[in-house]
Amino acid sequence: MIRNLLALDGVLVVCHFRDDGALLEGYGMMDDAMLERLARFAHDYKRMVQGNTDQFSMFTGLPGWAPPRGWNVRGAQHTVCSVGNLVCFIDNTEASLNEVMRELTEASQY
Amino acid sequence: MSSLDNLIGLEGASAAFEFSQSGELTDHRVAEGSDLTAETLDLLAHVFVANIAIATMQARGWEKTTGQGGFYPIQGFTLVGFEWSTVGNGRRGVVLRNDVADFEAAYAALEG
Amino acid sequence: MSVYSELAVMEGVIAAGxxxxxxxxxxxxxxxxxxxxxxxxxMCRATTMSTHMQSDILCANSDNCPFEEAHGWIVRGPQFSVCVMANIFCFVQNEPGVLNRVFRWMRERLMDAHEMV
Incomplete structure (x- = not known):
């Protein structure tokens, strides 16, 4: 099912990872070793974002931030975006970040 | 004697390095026999910049929420590995062997 | 006696947990x-998670990485420092000798603790 995300413009890779960071399934322009590394990175980054969001909520008392739904990190040519336990690697010139985040949110609820 | 020479002179030091505010390596010394590379030190420099930024957020939040001062401004961060630790502030860092590491001397040397 | 209880009574330690x-x-x-x-x-859990991720990335991207696994971290402020190893934290006064003594003790007790004490 997540393979459908590759049909979006500019989506180069999509992965589904387990709560322990292991790769469940991954598709796109990366070999298996790189898919596993992307899954591990996304899992670690997710936990780090969770930790920082918990602290932000704790210090400010503001509702609506924790638990975080997702994150993205934008580089010059590529962006890594994640919602839930899904992560995509996209090309900035071809992909619509809004569309990818929206589709990831939907797919993460399957 | 430069501050990097002071740092590399600490007991058990295998590298000393200097970096920009955004974490790019600008200068370094590696002790004889160490296989640390400039690329690794550049990554460690970014580790310092990232962790000092997070620790600053924590210190600000802690002081505002609890009223207890004494953590801000953050003066340094140490990452402890199994055999090695790296001690740094926002400008410089040093890699030390854990069994002989003197963290207090390292923090004092970093301020110099 | 638990590790944090022993730490909490060491000279210069404000609290441990x-x-x-x-x-x-x-x-x-x-x-x-x-x-x-x-x-x-x-806060300590968040920073520990973050240092684990950083050491993973550090070692995945550099040869001869000296931080194969993050065992702990220290943050130093003007008056206090926080010292963490495995899932044990302690707040210490920045008085001469305290940080080194506490770190040495924690290293001896906790360096081999891969997950939790």
Whole structure:
């Protein structure tokens, strides 16, 4: 099912990872070793974002931030975006970040 | 004697390095026999910049929420590995062997 | 006696505690309120998770990486330092000798603890 995300413009890779960071399934322009590394990175980054969001909520008392739904990190040519336990690697010139985040949110609820 | 020479002179030091505010390596010394590379030190420099930024957020939040001062401004961060630790502030860092590491001397040397 | 209880009575230690890697459980001893200890646990867990991720990335991307696994970290402020190893944290005064003594003790007791104490 997540393979459908590759049909979006500019989506180069999509992965589904387990709560322990292991790769469940991954598709796109990366070999298996790189898919596993992307899954591990996304899992670690997710936990780090969770930790920082918990602290932000704790210090400010503001509702609506924790638990975080997702994150993205934008580089010059590529962006890594994640919602839930899904992560995509996209090309900035071809992909619509809004569309990818929206589709990831939907797919993460399957 | 430069501050990097002071740092590399600490007991058990295998590298000393200097970096920009955004974490790019600008200068370094590696002790004889160490296989640390400039690329690794550049990554460690970014580790310092990232962790000092997070620790600053924590210190600000802690002081505002609890009223207890004494953590801000953050003066340094140490990452402890199994055999090695790296001690740094926002400008410089040093890699030390854990069994002989003197963290207090390292923090004092970093301020110099 | 638990590790954090032993730490809490060392000279120069303000408070020490342990936190669960998952969930909200924590225990502590020393001069912190219960709410401060809860907050300290959340902060220490977040930084520990972050250093684990950083050492993973560091070693995946460099040869001869000296930080194969992050065992702990220290943050130093003007008056106090926080010292963490495995899932044990302690707040210490920046007085001469304290940080080195506490770190040495924690290293001896906790360096081989891969997950939780």
């Amino acid at each position: 342990e936190y669960a890697y998952r969930g909200d459980r924590y225990h502590f001893k020393g001069q912190l309120s219960d709410e401060m200890a809860r907050m300290a646990s959340i």
